Amino acid sequence: MFFNSLNFAIFLPIVFLLYWFMPNKSKTSQNYILILASYYFYSCWDWRFLFLLLFSTLLVYFAGIRLENNSSQRLRKFWLWLTIIICLSVLGFFKYYNFFSKSFADLFSTIGFNVSPIILKIVLPVGISFYIFHGLSYIIDIYYKRIKAEHNFVDYSLFVSYFPLLVAGPIERATHLLPQLKVKREFDFEKAKEGIYQIIWGLVKKVVIADTCANYTNEIFNHYNSMNSLSLILGAVYFAFQIYGDFSGYSDIALGTSKLFGIDLLKNFNYPYFSRDIAEFWRRWHISLTTWFRDYLYIPLGGSKGSKWFKVRNTFIIFLVSGFWHGASWTFIAWGFINALYFIPLLLLNRNRNNIEEFELGLNFSSLRIIFNILITFIITCFAWIFFRAKTIHDALFYIKRMFTDMHFSKQYFSIERYSYELLLMLFVFVIVEWNSRTKIEPISGKYSWLKLGLCLAAIVALGVFSDYKEFIYFQF
Numbered sequence: 001m002f003f004n005s006l007n008f009a010i011f012l013p014i015v016f017l018l019y020w021f022m023p024n025k026s027k028t029s030q031n032y033i034l035i036l037a038s039y040y041f042y043s044c045w046d047w048r049f050l051f052l053l054l055f056s057t058l059l060v061y062f063a064g065i066r067l068e069n070n071s072s073q074r075l076r077k078f079w080l081w082l083t084i085i086i087c088l089s090v091l092g093f094f095k096y097y098n099f100f101s102k103s104f105a106d107l108f109s110t111i112g113f114n115v116s117p118i119i120l121k122i123v124l125p126v127g128i129s130f131y132i133f134h135g136l137s138y139i140i141d142i143y144y145k146r147i148k149a150e151h152n153f154v155d156y157s158l159f160v161s162y163f164p165l166l167v168a169g170p171i172e173r174a175t176h177l178l179p180q181l182k183v184k185r186e187f188d189f190e191k192a193k194e195g196i197y198q199i200i201w202g203l204v205k206k207v208v209i210a211d212t213c214a215n216y217t218n219e220i221f222n223h224y225n226s227m228n229s230l231s232l233i234l235g236a237v238y239f240a241f242q243i244y245g246d247f248s249g250y251s252d253i254a255l256g257t258s259k260l261f262g263i264d265l266l267k268n269f270n271y272p273y274f275s276r277d278i279a280e281f282w283r284r285w286h287i288s289l290t291t292w293f294r295d296y297l298y299i300p301l302g303g304s305k306g307s308k309w310f311k312v313r314n315t316f317i318i319f320l321v322s323g324f325w326h327g328a329s330w331t332f333i334a335w336g337f338i339n340a341l342y343f344i345p346l347l348l349l350n351r352n353r354n355n356i357e358e359f360e361l362g363l364n365f366s367s368l369r370i371i372f373n374i375l376i377t378f379i380i381t382c383f384a385w386i387f388f389r390a391k392t393i394h395d396a397l398f399y400i401k402r403m404f405t406d407m408h409f410s411k412q413y414f415s416i417e418r419y420s421y422e423l424l425l426m427l428f429v430f431v432i433v434e435w436n437s438r439t440k441i442e443p444i445s446g447k448y449s450w451l452k453l454g455l456c457l458a459a460i461v462a463l464g465v466f467s468d469y470k471e472f473i474y475f476q477f
Contacts, residue, residue: 001044002472003253004206008279011041016260026188027184032260042127045167050124052090057160059086060135061296064142064149064156080143084136088244091132094124095284099328127167129325131289133292139175140296145195147174153183162252162263166474168247170268170288177265185262195259197444200456202252206472208459210245212423213238219414224399228408232399239389241427243272246473247286252442271438273381273431276359276373278342281353281381289325293318304347311347317341326388331396335387342380358438 001007015037022029043050063083070248077194089394098119138159143145150156220227220235250267258265272284282290295445301314316337323336346352361367383400390396411420437443444452 001041003257004203007044011037012257019261021212022092025184026157027182027358028154030185030261031154031181034163035154035158035161038158038161038166041163042161042166045126047124052125052128053131053161056087056090056132056135057157059083060139060160061150061153061156064139064152067139068149073367078142079171080139083139087132087136091128094122094128094327097122107431115408122330124145130169130171131160131166133171133289134168137296140172147178148177152182157400160353164257164418168250168254169286170251170254170266171292172266177263188262190260191259192379193257194442194445195367197449197453198252198256198259198442200248200256200453200460201442201444202254203460204456205245205249205252208245208426210242210249212426213242213245216414216423217242217356221395221399224395224402227402227406228299228410228412229403230409231412232403232406235399236386236403238423240273240378240382240385241430243388243473250472271434274374274435274438275377276355276370277346277351277377278380279346281377282343283337283356289322293322296321297321308348312344313408315343315347329385330393331390333468334393334396338384338387342384418476 001011007391015033019030020034022033024204029350039050039053041055060083061111063079066079067076070079098455101118106319117175138147150159155178158181159172162172162177217235217239220231220238224232224235248269255265255267266288270284270287272281275281275284298318300312301317302310303314304311319340320333321336321341323332323334326332331433343352346354359370387393387396390399414420433443438447446455
C-alpha cells in the first residue's frame with residue numbers, strides 16, 4: 001500500500017476515526033488499533049512476511065528481557081551477540097545472499113575456476129532493513145544500560161511495526177518513540193492540522209517533483225549511449241531531485257501521518273541540498289540512518305579518536321557499510337566509497353564540523369562564498385548519485401565518460417516529452433520554496449496557508465494523473 005495511493009487515502013481516515021472515536025478509549029486500546037492497522041498495512045505488500053516481522057519482534061523482545069534480568073556480563077554479551085547475529089543473518093539472507101553467491105562465483109572465474117552460482121528466487125521483504133535496525137538499536141541500548149527492557153509486548157510490538165515508519169523509516173530510537181507509546185494520546189487539533197499540511201507537502205515532493213523527474217531520469221539513464229553531455233548532466237540533476245523528493249516526501253508523509261495520531265517521529269531531512277560541504281550534507285540527509293551508523297558503528301569503532309589512520313579507516317567503514325545497506329550491488333558500494341573520499345579531506349583538516357550553525361545570505365563576499373560552496377557540494381553529490389542510480393559500475397563509468405567527452409549541449413527530444421522546460425522551471429520554483437521554508441515546520445503553513453494548500457492539491461492531481469512512476473525508491477532497501 002503506497003502513501004500516494006487511493007487505498008491509503010481510504011485506509012488512513014478509517015484508522016484515524018477508529019483511533020480517536022472508539023468507546024472507552026485508553027492507551028492500550030489506542031496501541032491495539034495501531035498494531036492491527038500496521039500489520040494490515042504490511043500485509044498489503046505480502047502477508048507471508050508478517051511472520052518474519054513477528055519473529056524479529058519476538059526475538060528482540062525476549063532477548064531484551066533476558067539481557068536486563070542477567071547480572072552476568074558473559075551471559076549478557078551472549079544474548080546481545082546471539083540477537084545481533086540472528087537479526088543480521090535474516091537480513092543478509094533475504095537481501096545479500098544472491099549478491100554474495102554471484103560475487104564469489106565471479107571471483108573464482110577470474111582465477112580460472114568455473115563456478116555456477118546458486119541463485120535463489122528470494123523476494124526481498126519490504127522494509128526489512130528498517131525494522132531490523134529498530135530492533136538492533138533497542139537491544140544495544142539495553143546492553144549499554146541506556147534504557148530498560150520493555151516488558152509490555154503490545155507497546156514494544158507497536159514500536160517495531162508502527163505503520164508510518166515501517167517500510168521506509170525514519171529509523172526510530174526506543175528512547176524517543178517508546179515513551180510516547182506508553183501514555184494515552186489526547187487529540188491536538190493544531191498538531192493534526194500540522195500533520196495534514198506535512199502530508200500534502202510530502203505528496204508534492206513525491207508526485208509533483210520526484211515522479212516528474214523520474215520520467216526524465218529513467219529515459220536518460222536507460223539510453224545514456226545516445227545522450228549528449230547536456231542531457232547526461234540533466235539526468236544526474238533530475239535524479240538528485242527525484243531521490244530527494246521521493247525519500248524526503250515519504251518521510252514528510254510518515255511524520256505528518258504520525259502527528260494525526262499524536263505521535264512525533266524523528267526528523268529525517270533538513271534541506272540537505274543547501275549544505276556547504278559534504279559533512280553538513282550527511283548531517284542533513286537521511287538523518288536517522290546517519291546518526292544510527294554514527295552511534296552504533298562509528299563510535300564503537302573509535303570514532304574520530306586515535307591516529308589519522310584510525311579516523312580514515314573508520315570513515316571508510318561507515319560509508320562503505322552505508323552504501324551496502326542501501327542495496328546488494330557494487331554500485332552502492334562505489335557510491336559509499338566516493339562519499340568517503342569527499343569526507344576524508346574535511347576530517348583530516350578538522351573541518352568536518354565547520355558548518356554546523358544556520359546561516360543567512362546578504363549582499364557581501366561571505367554570502368557569495370556560501371553560495372559557491374553550496375553549488376560545489378550539490379555538484380559532487382550529483383556526481384556520486386550517478387553510481388547510486390546506474391545499474392552497474394560499467395554503466396556508471398560510461399555514463400560519466402560520455403558526459404565529459406560528448407560535449408554537445410543542445411536540447412534533445414525524449415520519447416516521454418512532456419514538461420521539458422516546464423520541469424526546469426518547476427525545479428527552480430521548488431528550490432526557492434525550500435529555501436524560504438528552512439525555518440518553518442513545512443512550506444504550506446503560515447500566511448495564505450489555505451491558498452497554498454489548494455495550489456498544492458491542484459498540482460498533485462494535475463501531475464499525479466499523468467505520472468508513470470508510482471513506487472517509492474527506498475522501498476527496495
